[in-house]
Amino acid sequence: MPSYSAPLKDYQFLLHRVFKVEELSQTSLFEHATPDVFDAVLTEAARFCENVLAPINRSGDEQGCQFENGRVTTPDGFREAYALFRDGGWAGLTAAPEHGGQGLPHCLQILVDEMTTSANFGFAMYRGLNEAAYRLLVRYGSDHLKDTYLEAFATGALLPTMNLTEPHCGSDLGLLRTRAEPDDQGTYRISGNKIFITGGEHDLTDNIPHFVLARLPDAPAGSRGISLFLVPKLYTDEESGLEVRNALSCGAIEHKMGLKASATCVMNYDGAKGWLVGAPHSGLQAMFTLMNAARLGVGVQGVSAAESSHQIASAYAAERKQGKAPGTTGVGPDPINQHPDVRRMLLTQKAFAEGGRAFALRMAFSIDKAHAADHAAEREKHEDLVQVMTPIVKAFLSDAGNEAANLGVQILGGHGYIREWGAEQWVRDIRIATIYEGTNGIQALDLTGRKLTLKDGAALGQYLSLLKSLLEDANNSFSPAADGLTALEDLSDLTARLKSATAAQVSEVASEYLAFFGLVSLAAEWALIAKTALVHQKEDPQFYADKLETAHFYMKRLLPRYLALDASIKAVL
Amino acid sequence: MPSYSAPLKDYQFLLHRVFKVEELSQTSLFEHATPDVFDAVLTEAARFCENVLAPINRSGDEQGCQFENGRVTTPDGFREAYALFRDGGWAGLTAAPEHGGQGLPHCLQILVDEMTTSANFGFAMYRGLNEAAYRLLVRYGSDHLKDTYLEAFATGALLPTMNLTEPHCGSDLGLLRTRAEPDDQGTYRISGNKIFITGGEHDLTDNIPHFVLARLPDAPAGSRGISLFLVPKLYTDEESGLEVRNALSCGAIEHKMGLKASATCVMNYDGAKGWLVGAPHSGLQAMFTLMNAARLGVGVQGVSAAESSHQIASAYAAERKQGKAPGTTGVGPDPINQHPDVRRMLLTQKAFAEGGRAFALRMAFSIDKAHAADHAAEREKHEDLVQVMTPIVKAFLSDAGNEAANLGVQILGGHGYIREWGAEQWVRDIRIATIYEGTNGIQALDLTGRKLTLKDGAALGQYLSLLKSLLEDANNSFSPAADGLTALEDLSDLTARLKSATAAQVSEVASEYLAFFGLVSLAAEWALIAKTALVHQKEDPQFYADKLETAHFYMKRLLPRYLALDASIKAVL
Structure with missing residues (x-):
């Protein structure tokens, strides 16, 4: 019953309007990654995910894998779908062309990852490590291993x-x-x-x-x-x-x-x-090549969950009619998407999906810039950003994905609890994301431990400065950005306090500190999105009006969560 | 693998120390409901739930119900367990003795309900309506229906x-x-x-x-x-x-x-x-007899989920050893319950389970006092309290149960995602509780609609006054109660604002307002629990030290969530 439609328009907006990905094609590493290549890859991936992967998602969940005598059989259609995936060249988007890859940037890869997971999370798991394993071997593998496996991974x-x-x-x-x-x-x-x-x-x-x-x-x-x-x-x-x-x-x-x-x-x-x-x-050091890539991947899974759950819920809420919504005048019941409480839930999903996508894209874009950098200092700057963002992207977006998936069930009501609608599968599928590749508690300890002190705090300071400049830049045209700046001040204050706290105190508040960081990170992305939307709104009024509505909603109704975290953390520090 | 142990000690504490249930046995209606009867019923119910129902909980989930040719077969062991349940007289605890019931109070009933659900939620569903259906027929049934069904329900x-x-x-x-x-x-x-x-x-x-x-x-x-x-x-x-x-x-x-x-x-x-x-x-009016009882029942299910998930998680966390906890000096890894982030999750579950139990018990106790009241004014006072508390108990405790169940999975890590441990079953089972018997969004509209204006606001005002007196009484000996009083002031302010808000604004913030109300309600219960624990702490130092620790944790680390709700609501009102 559920179907999936890739959010290509949002991808275009983020890539070309918000992040201006064109600048990558001005580097020697990515000179072939021109806008038309991006668009062609995304369109093709969307088609594959919508038409091949999505149709075997529910059946894959119902059938599951079978185990007999040491052999595993994947659900019906998975072998055929995998053959198409492989033959389509989807396994090695970022791998080098000499090994059969396509040498494309990470920011494109994670959008394809998002679509793959959105369409069929179970399927997406099998191919989740190819790119990272490829890079692991490039960096640490012997010639024998490289010769044997690089091309096979790519x-x-x-x-x-x-x-x-x-x-x-x-x-x-x-x-x-x-x-x-x-x-x-x-x-x-x-x-x-x-x-x-x-x-x-x-x-x-x-x-x-x-x-x-x-x-x-x-x-x-x-x-x-x-x-x-x-x-x-x-x-x-x-x-x-x-x-x-x-x-x-x-x-x-x-x-x-x-x-x-x-x-x-x-x-x-x-x-x-x-x-x-x-x-x-x-x-461990080598394995962390895999692990860090996997952590970004898990954050993207959170985006997939939010996006797909939102698609299921918004389709249902547009069709399902119950009760009169306040202020409506027609005869008979209104679609539930006109009821403010349902609208609140839909906007929460949307804010996490679209804001989370921008957040993950920023991290992927930084990976690309590090790879393409001509100078060590520039590479290091981007690598530091990636280091700091990794635990936040992993934990905050996986939490957000869980929340969004649960809202999806809630919006569908009793139908959300029934398997055929697909909403509950998202709750079950995404539940692992806060656990694997390092639990979210471990991510919080990574942030408050290694990342807080990385380069004597300069790496984290760089990210805080970036957030500040994004919020300040938006504040001229999008006044709710001021709320983000207030939150950022509190966050900076807490960051200073953390540095003089005991180890026990730090680990007691680490998860809340990470959540606070995530809320402010998304505020900066939404501020940037709103600022961009204001510039371009005449080109596509409805699309940009939606963006501005969600940005307002995020700033006024979700960002305030930091106040609870702030008070709870200060009760310990 | 999971086992269930009824929290009898907490029941004793709440019934005899906190709520002084003895006063019920001084009424003519409940004169036989003496402390020893309470204890005997609870002990017997615990034995039944632990030994008969809990062992068929996981197998019941795996096997599920079968449907063939219009007939439903329940999982193995359910028929036999139900025969024991029926023959044990568990279906009609509150029904009148002349119909084969036991004429006991509701506050005892909901503890038996809690144990039944904790041990085997699926089983508990079948017998969930007997007491309420009995009362429905007592009030609305014809003589023919009473003759035919009252005894059968009881x-x-x-x-x-x-x-x-x-x-x-x-x-x-x-x-x-x-x-x-x-x-x-x-x-x-x-x-x-x-x-x-x-x-x-x-x-x-x-x-x-x-x-x-x-x-x-x-x-x-x-x-x-x-x-x-x-x-x-x-x-x-x-x-x-x-x-x-x-x-x-x-x-x-x-x-x-x-x-x-x-x-x-x-x-x-x-x-x-x-x-x-x-x-x-x-x-609809008659059906609401069933519905309101069912709503209290759903709140109790939230308590069951929190309690059972906590039991699974705390047993695991005491055994599982990973990493050194801050401040520990021994050799080798520590049990994860010594890691502050895990401890935070365990205490959150505990705060919801034990505080939620007190909250639900207060509502049940009010039902009993209404039934036993000698004067109309007294009856009305208690009925008004029940009216106001019903949507809060239903929605806040079902949300809390969902959160606690999810924390249970998180504490177990990868093992939480595996079916055999039972943690994930709680996430799946309790997920419906925020939906059925009126979604939590509907509860919020009931609170901000009918309940806010009931008796021109006097009914809700009575409950706010009660919360205030509980917090003030505790504040002399338990200083964190002051945080509850601050929150209560904000809540009262919002309540006033709501009365002059538009219908669209009210329904936009209704869910957050209800959550705010729930947080303050639990704060009042924890303040009362802490105050009581301080009086009795020498009798059982460890038990009361645990209570005080959880009370502090609730006040300092969970109650601050209202700050986020407050800001988000004020962004609309």
Whole structure:
């Protein structure tokens, strides 16, 4: 029953009007990423997501993955859809052309990610790591690994996985026990159990390469003794030249709340042959290439949830008629989207979807600018921004996605609780986003720990200054931006207080501090959006009037949440 | 894996120390409801819920209800559990002894309701209406209906249902189309389709009596033309004396997000024989007897969700060891309940569970005092309180239950997303609570509409005065109560503003106003709890220290949420 329509118009607005992505095509790295290339890619991706992925989303949820004798069968239509995805070149948008990728910027990638997830979150999970795994190998891989895997990742011939968690070891990776013993061939024998491995086994590709964290025999205890290995399901034996099945297996798949079309696997490594990636005992650093990309990806999933839930809810609310709305004069009941309380919920979803999209896009754009930078200082500036924004994007947008999805159910009322409408699937699917790739509590500790003190606070200070300039720039034409400036002052004050707080105090308020940061971050994006809308409003009055209404709503009705956070934090600090 | 342990100690504390329920046994109506009777009933109910209902909760969710050829099969063990429930006399705690009930007060009933729901929400749904349906018939039923059904409701021989919603008609009951034609036997022929009917068909009892809203041929349009009928699945034909199958059937059961063990039915009435309940065209008024009781029940479900999710999460957090908590000195990782961010989530659940329980108990206690009152003025005072509290208890506690259940998943991390731990089932099960029995948006409109102006505002004023006196009384010994008084002043100010606002403005802020009211209501309960704990703390230092810690946490870390609501509301008013 639910259908998905890619928000291409909003993409155009953000890319060309708000972020002026054209400046990227003036760099040598992205000179081919011209506006018409952007538009062509987005239009094509939208078509694929709407027509191929969305139709198998509900059925994928109902059917789920099947596990039998170590083999995983994905839901009907997933194999065919994956073949189209791969053949369409969607796996390697940002990978280099010499490896079969398209060399396009990240800000384009995350919009394609958003559409893919919006259309079919379960499907999107399988291909979630290709780009990041590609970059991981570019940076840390041996020539052998590069030769073997780069092209396969860029073209989607293979779907890499990330193996961190063990039964006793989740947030605290220092506890991990999986062992790696060197063999006499320059490779290693990996033994241990990993859990919660997305796509650890499936039928979309024949081979599956696993990135596995493990300890070498001489490893120091804790997180400084962890190394990274690439452990493929199948590999070519050097002597015989034959393809060999590695000593690893999927022991089970989890029965989950949602994302049922995505196989979450228990993986057993029984002396499986693995190749070291990067230096010994430096596995966490390398794995963070994957992790940080995944964190931006999770933020984007929050945007997908808000967007898709909003599409379902606004379609329903336009059709469903109940009661007279205040101020209406017609005969009979009004569509519920005219009732102010329903409108409040719809606008909340919209504010998170569109503001969150701008926020994630800013981070992706910074990644691109770092990649394309000609000078080290400029690269560093953008990298610092990305560092600071990563935990906020991940946690704030995944929380926002959860809230929006729950509002979607609420707007549909009893019909929201029924599976066929698709609203409740979003609540179940997006629920994991505040947990995986580092729980939102861990993100908050990353922000208040590592990121707060990065470069003696200069990195975070740079982001605060950026927020200030965005709000000040908008304030001339869009007066609600002043509310954002007031909030920003409080946030800066709290930031100073945090620096002299005890570790216990900091961790007690970390989640609220991150939420505060997220609220102000979105305020800056909405201020910029409003300012831009005011400049262009005559070109498309209805589109820009909607933007201004949502911007006002965000500033006046959602941003005030910081007052609660501020008071609660100050009760501790 | 999850198990449930009834919070009997908290019940004792609230009943005997906080609310001094003993005063009820000094009334003639409840003279037999002595403390030892309370204790015996609660202990026995706890045993039943822990040992009979809890063990079939997860399996009930996995198996769900089956529908075939118009028949519904409940999950394994439900029939046997229901027989024990019925034979234990649990269906009619508050019904009169002459009908096989136990004549006990409501404040005891809702604690049994809480335990039943905590142990097995799906099961609890089937027996959710017996007490209220009993009272409905006592007040509005003909002698024939009383003779036929009162005892059956009080003893649990039959499980009545409530039929309001139709495919096109949810919040706006004025739209309903089901017809009732008088026949020549003094009864009516009911024709129409009803949806979302809890327990519309099942295998726990042979007969099922349905309370159905329908329109008589001469009915005025809208909600003033609705009558109430009792339409049983089976009835005794007067001429033949034989039991006859009525012309009604279950057409399907819904596939839902949660509450899978509870059959949610599509009901088709095809000229089914029905008996008028109350006066023609006055059906809504009579149905509200059921509805208001159900709304208190939904608030209690929120408490159940918070309590059970907290039990699952606190057991997990005490066992699960990850990372060093700030300030700890031991070797190796600490249990995550020592990490301040996890502690914050656990305390939030606890504050909602225990504070919400006190809030619901106050409402139930007021119902009892109204029933037991010797004078009309006293009865009216308590009835007014109940009227004002009903939408707040329903909406605020169901929201709180949803938040607590989601925190439960968050605390368990990846394990929270896996079905076997039971945390995610609470998120799915409790999600309906903000929707059914009038969405929380409808509750907010009830509060800002009917309840705000009830007796020219005197009813709401009485409740505000009560909150004030509770907070002032506590303020001498528990200084954080002062925060509650500050919040209460803002709330009173907003209440005054609301009275001169436009209908559109009121409905725009109604949900936030209700949430504000709920926050202050819980603040008053926590102030009273803290004050009581301070008096008794030497009797059980750990128990009362926990109470004081949670009370502080609520006042300093959760109550400040009103600041956000206040600012957001004032942006509109």
